[in-house]
Amino acid sequence: MTCAHIVDVALKKVPGVETVDVSLNKGLASVKLKPGNTVSVPQFWQLLHEKGYTPKATEVSVQGGLIGEPGHLQLNVSGSKDVLNLAPDPKSAAAYNDAAKKVGQSVVIQGVMVPGKDLKALVPLQIHQVK
């Protein structure tokens, strides 16, 4: 069984996962999720760690309601106390400012999450783009 196959099978078992595309050359696993899923990025990181791999920077596309104020923007999770902290990306600071103008709205944010030492911890999402 190849490494790619192990990762592919493990990721597909996560409830809410629609498709998985693993690229060995790029060292990348692209996961598309079903509408209504309740999956979190740290869940994927822990799963990869359990399989013996080290998760790195993760490109994320996430939908939610913007709350907070400039300097302390968050993406709200309705029906729970969970919130995703948002941080500016030094390479695209304008995206964070765009987000600040859309507080109270439902948006789709693309950005990067970098796992810390504690893979269970929810780290800030560095914003690249707001739609």
Added chain:
Amino acid sequence: MRRRFSILACALLMASIPGRTELLQVDLSIFGMD
């Protein structure tokens, strides 16, 4: 009739609430995969 209206109103309210966070796509970089 009133019950149906309540269910419909509830469904519409749930759908209109902004703030539902949902992952759409995740591209995981993985070290150690060969």
